[in-house]
Amino acid sequence: GNSVTQMEGPVTLSEEAFLTINCTYTATGYPSLFWYVQYPGEGLQLLLKATKADDKGSNKGFEATYRKETTSFHLEKGSVQVSDSAVYFCALLGSRGGSEKLVFGKGTKLTVNP
Amino acid sequence: GAGVSQTPSNKVTEKGKYVELRCDPISGHTALYWYRQSLGQGPEFLIYFQGTGAADDSGLPNDRFFAVRPEGSVSTLKIQRTERGDSAVYLCASGVNTQYFGPGTRLTVL
Numbered sequence: 001g002n003s004v005t006q007m008e009g010p011v012t013l014s015e016e017a018f019l020t021i022n023c024t025y026t027a028t029g030y031p032s033l034f035w036y037v038q039y040p041g042e043g044l045q046l047l048l049k050a051t052k053a054d055d056k057g058s059n060k061g062f063e064a065t066y067r068k069e070t071t072s073f074h075l076e077k078g079s080v081q082v083s084d085s086a087v088y089f090c091a092l093l094g095s096r097g098g099s100e101k102l103v104f105g106k107g108t109k110l111t112v113n114p
Numbered sequence: 115g116a117g118v119s120q121t122p123s124n125k126v127t128e129k130g131k132y133v134e135l136r137c138d139p140i141s142g143h144t145a146l147y148w149y150r151q152s153l154g155q156g157p158e159f160l161i162y163f164q165g166t167g168a169a170d171d172s173g174l175p176n177d178r179f180f181a182v183r184p185e186g187s188v189s190t191l192k193i194q195r196t197e198r199g200d201s202a203v204y205l206c207a208s209g210v211n212t213q214y215f216g217p218g219t220r221l222t223v224l
Contacts, residue, residue: 004156032211034212036215042217043205043215043216043217043218044157044205044215045215046212046213046214049212051211089156089157091156093211093213100145100147100162100164100169100170100210101147101159101162101170101173102147102149102157102159102207102213103159104156104157104158105156106154106155106156107154107155107156
């Protein structure tokens with residue numbers, strides 16, 4: 001079945017540092033890939049997505065590129081801020097005609113210190 | 115416009131009791147999903163509705179869990195004879211190509 005493996009945390013960075021959170025997946029067909037973010041005390045929010053190979057999703061300075069050859073969707077940001085402290089989840093949605101459910105990784109907690 | 119709403123935000127119950135959790139999806143969304151998130155884990159799929167019918171209930175852990183969506187909008191997740199292991203945050207989402215999540219209901223079974 002479909003699965004997502006993401007870098008385990010916690011990750012602690014200083015403000016303005018470069019961020020990478022690794023995510024790899026296993027899926028049949030052509031899934032869509034997502035990053036969701038959960039800020040402290042809040043619900044899951046969509047951060048960015050990509051629906052086909054070589055697509056790049058971007059939002060709020062975060063980027064991730066759908067790499068079919070390496071089955072990866074790593075999240076990056078060039079300069080993190082204290083306000084980026086949150087838990088980040090990589091997720092996969094199976095291709096059309098398959099399951100409509102999202103499959104999530106376990107989450108990576110990011111703490112950014114001033 | 116309004117997002118997905120869930121009530122109650124917190125529910126504390128005793129082992130063996132019955133609980134109902136409500137989800138109000140984004141207006142017009144025919145697809146609705148329930149997930150469960152345990153502490154330190156990612157959300158896990160429970161059930162998916164397309165309109166009024168459950169299109170995929172493969173994630174329901176056992177027959178104590180049941181969900182309905184009688185008019186194709188609001189959905190209720192029902193848990194009978196609650197157990198301590200049912201304690202988690204129950205998330206609802208709506209949408210098709212992109213799923214938008216509600217704030218969740220934190221269920222604590224004492």
